[in-house]
Amino acid sequence: MYDIKALYEAESVEHAVRLLIEHPEAQIIAGGSDVLVQMREGKRAGKELVSIYGLDEMRGVSYEADGAVRIGSLTSFSHITRDPIIQEHINVLGEAVDLVGGPQIRNIGTIGGNTCNGVTSADSASTLHAWDAVVEITGPNGVRRIPIHDFYIRAGVVDLRPGEVQTAIIIPKVAYEGYHGHYIKYAMRNAMDIATTGCSVNVKLSPDKKVMEDVRIAYGVAGPVPMRAPRAEAAAKGRAVSKENVKTFARTVLEDVNPRDSWRASKEFRQHIAVVLAERALRESIRLAGGEVDE
């Protein structure tokens, strides 16, 4: 039995916006795999809920006119993993969200919920950061789009204003074309876990596969919100594909990341793992892009 004050079911995005304006204290609920857990823990106990789960218009993956990939916020993890557009262009995102919880969670959980929850460990978040994703938000004043980096304000807080609903996540064509990436979730067990550290890397190689034209890396749980590692990216960008450059890139992440010391893992341990993951994820990205790291 959950301590829910009231549940309002939205019939359209506009209706959801209206309900949120009418009930300013209400919490949006989609799949519920985070919200219901939080209610049970007492954190959101006694709240009103606005359910957007029935809004099929917010489901599915499609192309926008300019070739950008649009992922409806209510698309479940398992649908993202099996979607042909994702598999063709951003396979790593499908692989990353396939590591969330277990099969039941992946069937009910949505990518919108995963990002709106605002936690640093979300398996989709580091990959979305690493692919320069854009968040589409619909509210009383219409639709606005912001980079996912700006969407995250601080731990547990995202840029959703009164009456606003996150309606889609967009990966621009320029952000995915020619890129290949790999995500490593470092967790204490192989299922039903959240990441101790998650690392998503992608690379764009020169036509001869010898030079890293662009390298992007993002972490979950390396700071209070998902984050890029700009110094590491700069250290690798434009460099030759080589063992030494991969190692330099990996070592440089320590200039960017700032993990916590907690009972879940020590700072020293997380830093060590951050370096190992950067190296391995870049190596695998290069391999996927058709390159070869010399030994």
Place this chain on the structure above:
Amino acid sequence: MYVGKKVTRVDAYDKVIGRTRYTDDLCDKSAYIARVLHSTIAHGRVVSMDTSEAEKIPGVVKVFTCFDVKEKHYFPTAGHPWSTDPGHQDVADRLVLTEEVRFYGDDIGAVVAEDEVAAAQALAAIKVEYEEYPFVLDVQEAMKEGAPQIHKDYPGNILKHTTIRKGNYEEAIKEPGLTKVEGWYDTPTVQHCHIENFICYAEMEGDRITVTASTQIPHIVRRIVGQALGIEWGRVRIVKPYIGGGFGNKQDALYEPLCAWLCMQLGGHLVKLDIPREDTFVSNRVRHAIRSHIISWVRPDGTYAARKLEAFSDQGAYASHGHSIVAKGAGAFPQLYPCDNVEVDAYTVFTNKSVAGAMRGYGIPQAMWAVESHTEDVAARMGMDPVEFRRKNLMPVGYVDAFSRNELYDDTFNQCLDKAMEAIDYKRKFNEYQNQTGDIRRGIGVSVFWYNTAVWPISLETSSCRMVLNQDGSLQVQLGETEIGQGADTAYTQMTADVLGVPLRDVHVVSCQDTDVTPFGTGAYASRQTYTAGFAIRQTAMLLKERILEYARELTRMPPYNLDISEGNIVRTTDGRVLMTLGELSTEALYSLTNSRHLSAESTSQIKSNAYSFGCTIAEVEVDIPMCKVKLLDIVNAHDAGKLINPALAEAQVHGGMSMGIGYGMSERLLFDEKTGRALNNNLLDYKLSTFMDHPRLKAVFVENAEPTSAFGTKALGEPPACSVAPAIRNAVYQATGVGVNEAPVNPHNLFRRFKEEGLI
């Protein structure tokens, strides 16, 4: 014959389709909902409690505080058979609610409401004022002078200290040419994590109270509820339906006394107490964390000259099963690898932490972690093969333990090692994995284990059985030994059918124990259900058979010694002719106008024997050194559990135990905040119970040496599968990397620390 066959579980169909009813399914919806208020300090006293806000919440029936417990009936909680000798009784140190707080999570109040939401809101609205005392979380710190005292009668917080002395350790170590090997080995606090959390409900009828509970030990709980309420034991009735696992946590009176007390305070109204998972971790029972210090003095030929063990067992805040746990491991130490000169000191020490009680293996997984990690260290130091070193020193055939009279009748250890090594291709892998380099390395490791079956001669062993014949020749069987998911009912069905000579489908084991009607038995614990119940089943079935054949004499005019029952028929043994069916006989017996008879039998079997049950685990791992991760590639358990009653259930039992051992060895530990004593990871996300995805295919192999003392040739298999898994994994990691992790679990945190210490990363 059904014994020895893979017959389908009698409860399989209902459990698979969801028809089986557990405690919560049985509770009437009119029940009041109770919740327990737990302390938020580790040590101190409740000064006052303000319940006024909680009482205002709609739906709240009543709020109880520790100050409402006017009659202080201290009671013991351990699920041991009662001892009529006061010197052997368990420590009575609990009250249903306590003013004196001894751990973060102690039971200081309770709310009763009309529904779960009101109960949760009321809990949050209670304000508690405490007087705080200093607290202590570490066993060895707790033993120091000046440490906070948790119970007044136990100086140094030592609940009990026992010793074993054999030969002369001090003299023996003077022998020239000995190598000294010394190590400290730590096991963590872990929890049982049975699927069904503890739940019970209580209601009164007349002046009697019935508690339906998810327990392993209904008859024991009846006694404890009687003690806790200060009422006659016969006024208490305990009903035990199907339960979703117990693993020893439910071999304790958990909240049955409190629920019964709340019910009585409310005029006997139905009250349900359903414990949330978070509370199950903290305020039920946990496995004792044990720190062991072992010193071995080894001769150049690889034999032991002298050995010493000191073990410090973390009891947590209340006595529960107490010293029995570490004492079991201490007792195993001189037996597993016999040595002429041995010193053992075992301490059970109170700390301000969650209460430790029984858990599958009862001290032996902790002892095997220490002993078998140490054995690996000794073999390595002596430059000996780890398997050959063990074979050389293990308990020899014919060994008899002076206290228990347990005897090793067969060459169990060598047979189990041989079978396990073959199953996992040990020799090839062991040779291949010697002297590896690189980031990713493989290893294979061995651990044996010592176990025994039941609790004789430490404690009472008794089993009672009742069999009642129906009109059609089928029968009901009742026993005090409980089905807790292990398949006991199926084993009992097979045994009964064989002894009585009836088809399996005609035997109906009554799964539910009800202390008003079920014959007395002490329930499911140790690894004794099949062994212990076997005696009573055999004896009672023979008694019933005798009565049936006596009745058959009248109907068939044949003397009973020329009659037998086979496949549900009354058979003349002289020529094998079927004279009538048992159904025909039964119908006549119950409806006869001349000689009607209720054919039944009931008997008690007191068991004054016990049986060793040994075996081993071999585990193969791949270690990713930079990632500080271990992947379990392959694992096999070999057991000599005597004759298997049901090989399919035996295999399932071993798989379950191996799974528990994998978690114990690789990921599980309950953490406590140094600053507050609060449990940090008391939920199934942060407490890393291993998942299906963390398991390779589990292999179970058996050696079936019939146990001579046993009614059906069988012996322990309930707990043994969990005993040797963790050290085998540790030893596999040791072969792969040369790094011994002496603090379980072998998780990334401990590997990171050890790899750094050893310069691997």
